[in-house]
Amino acid sequence: MGYKPELLVPAGSLAEIGAYLEAGADAVLIGETRYGMRLPGDIRANEVAEAVQLGHKHGAKVYVSVNKLLHNDQLEELRDYVKALGEAGVDAIQFGDPAVLQAVRELAPQIALHWNAEMTSTNYSTANYWGSKGATRAVLARELNMDEITEMQPHLQVEAEVQVHGMTNIYHSKRRLVQSYMMHQGRPVEGGDLGKERGLFLIEAERKEEKFPIYEDDNGTHIMSSDDICILEDLHVLLAAGVASFKIETLLKSPAYNKVVIQAYRKAIDAYIADPDQYEMDEAWIESIRRVQDPERELSFGFFYKEQVY
Amino acid sequence: MQTAEKHIRKYTGKRYRLEKPELLAPAGNLEKLKFAIHYGADAVYIGGQKYGLRSNADNFSFEEMREGVEFAKKYGAKVFVATNIYAHNEDLAGIEEYLRNLYDAGISAVIVADPIIVDTARRAVPGLEVHLSTQQSTVNWQAVKFWKEEGLPRVVLGRETSLEEIEEIKKHVDIEIEAFIHGAMCSSYSGRCVLSNHFTDRDSNRGGCCQSCRWKYDLFEDGRPDEAWISEEEAMGDPVLQQFQLGVNQLPLFDEQDNAFTMGSKDLCMIEHIPDLIDVGVDSFKIEGRMKSIHYVATVVNVYRQAIDAYMDDPENYVLKPEWVEEINKAANRPLNTGFFYDTPDHEDHIYEPEEKAAPYDFAGLVMDYDADTGMAVIQQRNHFKPGQEVEFFGPGGTFFKQTVTAIWDEDGNELDAARHPLQKVKIKVDQPVSYFDMMRKKK
Numbered sequence: 001m002g003y004k005p006e007l008l009v010p011a012g013s014l015a016e017i018g019a020y021l022e023a024g025a026d027a028v029l030i031g032e033t034r035y036g037m038r039l040p041g042d043i044r045a046n047e048v049a050e051a052v053q054l055g056h057k058h059g060a061k062v063y064v065s066v067n068k069l070l071h072n073d074q075l076e077e078l079r080d081y082v083k084a085l086g087e088a089g090v091d092a093i094q095f096g097d098p099a100v101l102q103a104v105r106e107l108a109p110q111i112a113l114h115w116n117a118e119m120t121s122t123n124y125s126t127a128n129y130w131g132s133k134g135a136t137r138a139v140l141a142r143e144l145n146m147d148e149i150t151e152m153q154p155h156l157q158v159e160a161e162v163q164v165h166g167m168t169n170i171y172h173s174k175r176r177l178v179q180s181y182m183m184h185q186g187r188p189v190e191g192g193d194l195g196k197e198r199g200l201f202l203i204e205a206e207r208k209e210e211k212f213p214i215y216e217d218d219n220g221t222h223i224m225s226s227d228d229i230c231i232l233e234d235l236h237v238l239l240a241a242g243v244a245s246f247k248i249e250t251l252l253k254s255p256a257y258n259k260v261v262i263q264a265y266r267k268a269i270d271a272y273i274a275d276p277d278q279y280e281m282d283e284a285w286i287e288s289i290r291r292v293q294d295p296e297r298e299l300s301f302g303f304f305y306k307e308q309v310y
Numbered sequence: 311m312q313t314a315e316k317h318i319r320k321y322t323g324k325r326y327r328l329e330k331p332e333l334l335a336p337a338g339n340l341e342k343l344k345f346a347i348h349y350g351a352d353a354v355y356i357g358g359q360k361y362g363l364r365s366n367a368d369n370f371s372f373e374e375m376r377e378g379v380e381f382a383k384k385y386g387a388k389v390f391v392a393t394n395i396y397a398h399n400e401d402l403a404g405i406e407e408y409l410r411n412l413y414d415a416g417i418s419a420v421i422v423a424d425p426i427i428v429d430t431a432r433r434a435v436p437g438l439e440v441h442l443s444t445q446q447s448t449v450n451w452q453a454v455k456f457w458k459e460e461g462l463p464r465v466v467l468g469r470e471t472s473l474e475e476i477e478e479i480k481k482h483v484d485i486e487i488e489a490f491i492h493g494a495m496c497s498s499y500s501g502r503c504v505l506s507n508h509f510t511d512r513d514s515n516r517g518g519c520c521q522s523c524r525w526k527y528d529l530f531e532d533g534r535p536d537e538a539w540i541s542e543e544e545a546m547g548d549p550v551l552q553q554f555q556l557g558v559n560q561l562p563l564f565d566e567q568d569n570a571f572t573m574g575s576k577d578l579c580m581i582e583h584i585p586d587l588i589d590v591g592v593d594s595f596k597i598e599g600r601m602k603s604i605h606y607v608a609t610v611v612n613v614y615r616q617a618i619d620a621y622m623d624d625p626e627n628y629v630l631k632p633e634w635v636e637e638i639n640k641a642a643n644r645p646l647n648t649g650f651f652y653d654t655p656d657h658e659d660h661i662y663e664p665e666e667k668a669a670p671y672d673f674a675g676l677v678m679d680y681d682a683d684t685g686m687a688v689i690q691q692r693n694h695f696k697p698g699q700e701v702e703f704f705g706p707g708g709t710f711f712k713q714t715v716t717a718i719w720d721e722d723g724n725e726l727d728a729a730r731h732p733l734q735k736v737k738i739k740v741d742q743p744v745s746y747f748d749m750m751r752k753k754k
Binding site: 069070071072074075097098099101102103118119120122123124125126129130143144148151152155170171172173174175176177178179180181182183184185198199200201202203204205207211212214221223225226296303306307308309310 | 365396397398399400401402423424425426429445447449450451452453455456457468470471475478479497498499501502503504505507508509511512513515516517518522523525526527528529530531532533534559563564565568569571572573575650654655656657659660662
């Protein structure tokens with residue numbers, strides 16, 4: 001009954017927005033490093049209006065990530081940024097810091113708020129708490145398992161967004177850890193070049209097969225998972241639970257790869273919605289992803305079937 | 311203190327308050343609580359059986375909490391409980407009851423990260439103060455204001471906040487600010503690290519952190535050109551491409567003799583900067599370390615107590631005493647630095663060399679009694695010691711002397727060749743007067 005799950009894809013440029021929408025995305029997540037974290041590319045404030053027009057022309061939603069942990073010195077410019085996003089007509093803002101929530105409610109109350117505090121979004125009550133503060137959606141932690149997600153769904157007073165594909169952030173520091181390490185070795189890095197494009201990764205002694213991407217930007221150092229989540233085979237479980245939004249993470253992937261993945265998930269969602277009872281996953285969909293998958297990165301179920309201890 | 315010279319005092323704020331900050335110490339168990347308070351803590355924070363981030367610690371039962379609160383009261387001190395997990399669905403039932411039990415046990419405040427625990431506490435147990443945990447990584451005044459409006463009298467800032475930023479936060483929001491001033495630090499934004507979850511399936515935000523940030527890693531660069539690797543099929547079918555891939559997919563960014571990459575940070579130590587912390591208006595000085603030893607807690611608390619008191623007594627003539635720094639170093643497990651207070655940590659603030667990890671001194675004995683007429687002290691053994699060994703005695707307020715152990719007797723007067731048995735009471739002659747609860751340490 002009107003269940004129309006959304007396929008959400010972060011896009012790093014206007015060209016990517018176009019490509020991903022054509023491949024089947026229902027919504028795009030954009031932003032810039034100054035306010036948002038771990039985006040595939042920067043779409044600056046003056047381009048947002050164009051991005052919104054492009055999205056809306058396709059009947060798609062355009063969300064902006066403002067999920068950084070802000071320091072005092074950015075609070076003033078945050079206000080201008082939020083106003084600009086309001087004028088550009090964006091559909092929602094993702095926030096983690098309460099400062100962003102307050103700014104949006106005050107300056108652009110028409111914009112929906114999506115709570116995204118990454119790994120700390122772990123139960124339905126806290127999601128509903130942010131709902132009571134004005135959020136309409138909670139982005140769930142990638143470290144939850146399938147049972148936790150499906151069990152949350154009936155208790156949620158806000159929409160749930162679940163990442164179904166791609167890498168995840170596993171560590172974020174304000175420190176410049178690669179720069180510091182190179183300096184320690186007596187090989188200082190002049191002028192940066194430790195960003196996403198550099199292809200840096202870490203290997204831990206006990207896990208020689210796993211490569212953990214690491215990069216630096218103005219927000220510090222980011223370490224990413226060594227595997228890529230791919231829940232396609234069990235997407236129907238999340239669909240049956242009524243999850244509102246499925247996110248494909250595009251970070252550190254080529255647009256060509258991302259298009260293949262978007263197309264596969266699009267087919268799965270459409271097939272399920274057309275006839276939930278007769279739905280079956282088509283091997284060809286996942287095969288199309290396997291063909292473009294970096295052989296050094298495992299396609300995994302992430303934490304969906306893990307039992308964690310503490 | 312290797313980085314001390316680097317931090318030429320940049321902060322030159324004007325003092326606008328002379329209220330004494332609280333010295334807040336960790337207490338991993340009831341005994342540590344007693345030492346922390348006796349050695350000068352105004353408040354201690356402990357973990358209960360649930361909802362804390364030290365699942366391996368010797369956490370308090372409600373009965374032990376009551377006893378701890380009773381002990382603290384005699385000194386006018388308070389007891390806080392860390393309930394700073396990020397809850398999962400299964401943790402939700404029972405939060406309210408648990409918080410009520412804490413309140414009934416006399417706990418003054420809970421330290422909370424998850425907003426639903428904040429909300430539950432405010433609603434169900436209004437008498438219990440809620441302090442926002444550093445796990446929320448709160449680093450701006452607008453966010454602090456949000457939590458004040460939620461009814462919180464105190465926020466523990468993210469460790470990424472500088473002194474200048476703290477001063478600005480205090481200017482904008484009338485709220486108590488608690489800051490970590492000493493101890494181990496997450497190098498990530500607190501709460502924003504799931505290395506443990508990925509490496510060992512242990513949930514760091516529910517107390518399972520296995521400190522993967524301190525492991526050693528090799529740093530590589532991927533030399534594969536874009537798109538060349540996109541299809542495995544393609545690569546396997548082309549022997550040249552395959553060979554090419556193997557050679558360039560792992561370019562090391564280190565030499566054989568280099569230290570490995572690590573995220574591990576040096577430990578925080580602000581003993582040389584007490585006036586700056588007080589001047590910007592930090593209300594509570596927090597020492598990290600619920601897992602640390604009694605010797606560590608007593609030594610560190612003792613030093614900060616003296617420094618804070620000295621500055622508050624006479625700010626104009628305050629000088630840092632070299633013996634404070636020496637004392638801190640006797641308890642330190644790692645090299646020390648000043649975190650983010652003055653600038654963003656760099657290559658001098660991380661530990662790339664193999665870690666020694668152990669503090670250079672051991673807690674050898676606890677003074678149980680002293681006879682001024684004979685100069686004899688009754689010592690409860692805490693670590694092996696024997697005649698001929700040099701030991702140090704210290705107590706609250708900075709009493710300190712060194713001596714050599716001459717002879718050791720048991721309680722019946724039999725001479726011993728060593729104090730071998732844990733908690734055994736022995737007698738030795740001391741060179742200067744000592745008091746109950748003074749400590750005796752020895753070099754390792």
